[in-house]
Amino acid sequence: MTTQTLSHGFIMKRQIVCRVIGALLLLIGVFTGAWPLPAGQPSTGEAAVTPGPNSPDGPLREQYSPEAAAGFLDAVARDWRRENKCIACHTDYAYLLARPAIAWEVPTHRQIRDAAERAAKQGGLETKDPARSAESVMLAAALAINDARTTLTLHATTRRALDRMWTLQRDDGAWTWPSQCQWPPSEVDEHYGVAVAALAVGMAPGEYSATPQAKQGLGKVRVYLARNPPANAYERGMLLWASRYVDGILTEAAKKAAVDDLLSLQRPDGGWAFASLGNWRRSDGKPQDTQTSDGYGTGFVVYVLRMAGLPAGHPQIQKGVDWLKTHQQASGRWYTRSARKDSKHYVTHEGTAFAVMALAECDAIR
Numbered sequence: 001m002t003t004q005t006l007s008h009g010f011i012m013k014r015q016i017v018c019r020v021i022g023a024l025l026l027l028i029g030v031f032t033g034a035w036p037l038p039a040g041q042p043s044t045g046e047a048a049v050t051p052g053p054n055s056p057d058g059p060l061r062e063q064y065s066p067e068a069a070a071g072f073l074d075a076v077a078r079d080w081r082r083e084n085k086c087i088a089c090h091t092d093y094a095y096l097l098a099r100p101a102i103a104w105e106v107p108t109h110r111q112i113r114d115a116a117e118r119a120a121k122q123g124g125l126e127t128k129d130p131a132r133s134a135e136s137v138m139l140a141a142a143l144a145i146n147d148a149r150t151t152l153t154l155h156a157t158t159r160r161a162l163d164r165m166w167t168l169q170r171d172d173g174a175w176t177w178p179s180q181c182q183w184p185p186s187e188v189d190e191h192y193g194v195a196v197a198a199l200a201v202g203m204a205p206g207e208y209s210a211t212p213q214a215k216q217g218l219g220k221v222r223v224y225l226a227r228n229p230p231a232n233a234y235e236r237g238m239l240l241w242a243s244r245y246v247d248g249i250l251t252e253a254a255k256k257a258a259v260d261d262l263l264s265l266q267r268p269d270g271g272w273a274f275a276s277l278g279n280w281r282r283s284d285g286k287p288q289d290t291q292t293s294d295g296y297g298t299g300f301v302v303y304v305l306r307m308a309g310l311p312a313g314h315p316q317i318q319k320g321v322d323w324l325k326t327h328q329q330a331s332g333r334w335y336t337r338s339a340r341k342d343s344k345h346y347v348t349h350e351g352t353a354f355a356v357m358a359l360a361e362c363d364a365i366r
Contacts, residue, residue: 051075051331054345058329065332066102066365069356072332073099074108076349081115090346092116093142098353100149101360116142120161133168133175137193140165141200144208154206162208165197166217173224184280184339184347185234194224195238202245209246222248233261234277237304244307259308262301263316270319271327272297274347275339284341295334296347298323299354306361321362324355 051072052058061068077095092112099109120139143158169175175197177190186192198221201209208214230236236258243249250258265276271293277300282288302320310317328334336351338344359365 050079051333054333054335054348056335056337058331058333058335060326061328061330064325064328066356066359068328068330068332069352070099070102070106070332072352073349073356074106077112078108081112091349093138094350094353096142096146097149098356100146101356101365104150113146116146117155117157120157134177134193136161136165136168137175137197137200141196144200144204148203148205152205154204154208158204159206159208162201162204163213165200166213169197169217169220171220172227173220173222174228182281182283182340184278188278188280191228191230191235192238194221194228195235195242197221198242198246198249199238202242218246218248221246225249230258232278233258233265234300237262237277237300240308241304255308259305259310262305265301266316266319267291267293269293269323270298270316271323272301272320274300274336274351277301278339280339282340286342288339289337292337293323293327294336294351295324295327295355296336296351298327299334299351299356299358302358303354303361306358312362312364317362321359321364324359325364328355 073095077092080091092115095109095112096116099106116139120143140158140161143155143161147153147155147158165175173194174190175193177193178187179189182188186196198218201214201218209218225239230239236254239250240255240258240262243255262272265272267273273290273292274294274297275288276290277297280288298320302317302324305314305317306312312318312321324334333348333352334355336345336347338347356365
């Protein structure tokens with residue numbers, strides 16, 4: 001990859017191959033479509049300045065604050081754009097998915113949305129370069145899900161991005177996916193990309209999933225998933241999520257098994273540990289911490305369990321919500337340790353996005 005490629009999950013100006021897709025995703029769905037806009041939308045939240053590095057040692061807030069979460073998401077999205085001039089899955093992509101849960105008619109959201117649209121247009125929507133396959137999936141997903149959570153209308157650029165995504169799908173139903181650097185969870189194998197593509201199409205407004213190209217492509221997705229079952233709890237969670245919007249992804253028995261698997265991984269304090277969801281190896285030789293609850297693990301599991309139909313009042317979901325409300329740092333973030341190596345811990349940005357989405361799905365955002 002030598003033009004714009006993906007840094008931990010999105011488009012990056014030509015840098016080394018290992019700076020591809022980032023931790024993810026982030027993503028998707030509400031029961032009714034877009035999240036409602038609360039009154040008095042914050043413009044940037046409390047954290048209008050750079051919130052500092054991601055660290056497990058950040059002091060906790062005395063009381064949970066959605067404004068602080070919005071401020072953190074705004075700040076890291078603006079800082080990433082200013083410093084890197086790219087759209088990153090772990091920051092900007094997650095931002096487009098989660099920010100509407102608090103408010104979306106704010107300046108930073110417009111800035112990041114505009115950047116994603118420009119990236120889609122400049123990324124060669126009319127080309128069929130196989131090296132662009134992962135980029136095409138992530139761009140299409142970011143725009144389609146954001147459309148579903150804001151205007152409920154499929155933007156013309158989004159439609160073109162989705163259409164282009166299908167032109168890069170392989171005959172086996174998958175997309176060529178960057179996995180050299182093994183950044184969990186998104187830059188590990190192509191199973192992640194297939195799940196994200198299904199989510200994008202299932203969530204896209206305007207009955208896009210009923211178009212001929214979407215039907216044909218989803219048919220290939222189903223074949224791929226039947227031949228390549230999920231390898232860990234995280235992948236099962238992603239398919240649970242996708243099953244809410246696309247049929248034929250999991251059988252009812254497989255859905256129940258996935259739900260039971262995720263519930264069994266809850267920690268005694270009510271949260272979930274991100275590293276416990278996968279069978280990922282670290283590059284720094286250190287052991288994975290599968291015992292300590294964190295923002296990504298807890299937010300992701302609570303969110304996908306809600307997508308699977310578990311009620312917000314389910315005892316284990318309520319324990320997860322309580323954990324989230326009592327473990328937000330003063331900066332507005334929920335810390336998550338990288339499952340690859342101890343460095344920047346950008347997965348914290350995604351973890352914060354999932355925490356926000358989980359709270360929104362449990363009617364606990366305020």
